Amino acid sequence: MKLKKGIPVIDQGDRLGFWGGKFGGNFVPETLKKPIEDLEIQFNKLKNDKNFIRERDKYFKNWIGTPTRFIKLNDLTKHVGGAQIWSKVVSDANGGAHKIYNATVHCLLAKRSGKKVIIGDTGAGYAGKMLSMAAKKFGLKCKIFMGAKDIKRQQPNVKAMKKNGADVIPVYSGSQTLVDAVSECMRFWVANCDTTAMCVGSTVGPAIFVRICGWSTSQISRELKVQLINEFGEVPKKLKLYNCVGGGSSSFGFWNEFMDYDKKQVEFIGVEAGGPSKSKRHAAPLTYGSKIGILHGAAQYVNQNSDGQIEETESISAGLDYPGISPLHCFLKDVKRARYTAASDEEALKAYQIVTKYENLRPSLEPSHAFSVAIKEAKKLSKDTVVIINSCGDAYKDSEILEKKLGKKYVKSN
Amino acid sequence: MLNPISFAFKKAKEEKRPALLTYTVAGDSSKKQSLEILKAISNYADILEVGVPHNTPVADGGQIQTSSYRAIKNGIKMNDIFKIVSDFKKSKNSKPVIFMGYYNMIFQYGENNFLNKCKKSGVDGLIVVDLPWPENKIFSKKCRKNSINFIQLLSPTTSNKRLKSITKDSHDMIYYISMLSTTGGKLKVSPKKILANYNKIKKISPKKNCVIGFGITEKTISNFKNTDGLVVGSQICKEITRSLNNRQNPVINVSKVVSKLRKKIS
Numbered sequence: 001m002k003l004k005k006g007i008p009v010i011d012q013g014d015r016l017g018f019w020g021g022k023f024g025g026n027f028v029p030e031t032l033k034k035p036i037e038d039l040e041i042q043f044n045k046l047k048n049d050k051n052f053i054r055e056r057d058k059y060f061k062n063w064i065g066t067p068t069r070f071i072k073l074n075d076l077t078k079h080v081g082g083a084q085i086w087s088k089v090v091s092d093a094n095g096g097a098h099k100i101y102n103a104t105v106h107c108l109l110a111k112r113s114g115k116k117v118i119i120g121d122t123g124a125g126y127a128g129k130m131l132s133m134a135a136k137k138f139g140l141k142c143k144i145f146m147g148a149k150d151i152k153r154q155q156p157n158v159k160a161m162k163k164n165g166a167d168v169i170p171v172y173s174g175s176q177t178l179v180d181a182v183s184e185c186m187r188f189w190v191a192n193c194d195t196t197a198m199c200v201g202s203t204v205g206p207a208i209f210v211r212i213c214g215w216s217t218s219q220i221s222r223e224l225k226v227q228l229i230n231e232f233g234e235v236p237k238k239l240k241l242y243n244c245v246g247g248g249s250s251s252f253g254f255w256n257e258f259m260d261y262d263k264k265q266v267e268f269i270g271v272e273a274g275g276p277s278k279s280k281r282h283a284a285p286l287t288y289g290s291k292i293g294i295l296h297g298a299a300q301y302v303n304q305n306s307d308g309q310i311e312e313t314e315s316i317s318a319g320l321d322y323p324g325i326s327p328l329h330c331f332l333k334d335v336k337r338a339r340y341t342a343a344s345d346e347e348a349l350k351a352y353q354i355v356t357k358y359e360n361l362r363p364s365l366e367p368s369h370a371f372s373v374a375i376k377e378a379k380k381l382s383k384d385t386v387v388i389i390n391s392c393g394d395a396y397k398d399s400e401i402l403e404k405k406l407g408k409k410y411v412k413s414n
Numbered sequence: 415m416l417n418p419i420s421f422a423f424k425k426a427k428e429e430k431r432p433a434l435l436t437y438t439v440a441g442d443s444s445k446k447q448s449l450e451i452l453k454a455i456s457n458y459a460d461i462l463e464v465g466v467p468h469n470t471p472v473a474d475g476g477q478i479q480t481s482s483y484r485a486i487k488n489g490i491k492m493n494d495i496f497k498i499v500s501d502f503k504k505s506k507n508s509k510p511v512i513f514m515g516y517y518n519m520i521f522q523y524g525e526n527n528f529l530n531k532c533k534k535s536g537v538d539g540l541i542v543v544d545l546p547w548p549e550n551k552i553f554s555k556k557c558r559k560n561s562i563n564f565i566q567l568l569s570p571t572t573s574n575k576r577l578k579s580i581t582k583d584s585h586d587m588i589y590y591i592s593m594l595s596t597t598g599g600k601l602k603v604s605p606k607k608i609l610a611n612y613n614k615i616k617k618i619s620p621k622k623n624c625v626i627g628f629g630i631t632e633k634t635i636s637n638f639k640n641t642d643g644l645v646v647g648s649q650i651c652k653e654i655t656r657s658l659n660n661r662q663n664p665v666i667n668v669s670k671v672v673s674k675l676r677k678k679i680s
Contacts, residue, residue: 034571034572035571173479183471183472187474187596193571193594310469
């Protein structure tokens, strides 16, 4: 298994859509073969089409608001006392998270193919909120599938989706979280694929969805590379990019442009959700050595029992609460391009407190996982090391959880 | 010698009727009860599809999901499912058995181990919902080597080109999905249209037994009398759920349903 240079990782899969010969693929019912093939043909053509790229960039710039800020966290750096700590504030993007890139591209594709309805899954509610925004923008009807448990814990995003005119469909099967929402969304697509476009909310699902999402979120690292050169005159000699990993869409997008750099120069650190420190459950298949299995159409490392039933996960952050992980990350792990570790619920909360104490930045619980590991590691690193954390979501959606865990006063004062 | 599945089709044809295929989930609502159900309905059905429950199914509708979650909650494991089949095969009315499930269960068991175990316990065929053509080429060859029927699926979205390639690579039986739907959906396409597609498949591949599934119930089944076979699943799963809710015996109720279905096509 080898990572090739000079070819985008999203295009390094084989004829059947497998990265490294074993991650990804298309484990789908026969009914979906045709719509998936149609989408593949459309995407392969459009991703090299200058007009389409121009259209994408126009919406990215004028509507999403690119570039998002790249800022130095001076007080946090001083407090930690090691490497320079920076953040790419992707939560600046319209809607408050990176999910807007993928949602916008899917709506552009749906419109071009003449579909009138777009459906999507959501965990934290960001993917759903962004898809509902983009659908509204492009005049598409929108249905969002969301686990009943997530609907309860991510109310601000649910309200936003409804405000944008989307149907939010609660999913009561299984663990009532993201994994079940994705299953239900795919089932709906099986029954309606002739009239409906599907947007998978992360770099997961059948290979084409992994590719489209990775292509879309790569906007993050395209901007960052320019910002780094503006700031330092070059890509720094010691650069470390920390990102939380659930399905893996923001981290892949945060790293993609730096893929061909030696990892001694640009290191990628993916932080999975370790769950409550006292619980055996987690959402960290890469960190805890889960076996390869099939989930939602793709082969990947996934939490499962010996029979192959998918196991329930547990994490304070709904956006990372997924038993599987993008085939892209399985590939990056096995070729040793990226390093993966986990932070517990408690560690993420503590990191949130530290960041908000020292900086005017409110990372949601997902990037708080990445902050936790970055802060710990930055302590031991030299001053010329540049540590960057992708703050890919805003904590507004987590108000209720933060209030419960940390107290009302704390949340309000920040 | 004909394999048991082809033999079952031949027998039905001799009686001038389509073969009746039933689908029940292994372990629903318990290991013992699902075995009893198989024994009872095999008086009327020709081929028994046994669902291998999986907890992230991407093509099952509500009724079958309910059955699957019930079975998993009651602790059903892959080895128990093989045991149910081997026990069933010892009974006097035994019929051919086809497993229907998702690829991860096979993948975790190991393809070769799985096929060995199928042979030992008497599984005659496999339907793997999420292992389409051409992804299934290698596995279906392995099945053939082990004298197990790998059953290819076709759907209304299958292009003519694909249809030809898939039927060419198929074994003795093909499964046509009647409409764009998960299992248990209401028949939203006219029987005439479904039969037109069915006839198209038969024209390309006249020797293979083609069954129609999805949306087949007591109400719709008699529209499809001139076919090789028909699959009823969700209606049976629904009957199990209904019986359990009403504290009635699912074995008796389900066998009544299957007997009625059989009468409608005889």
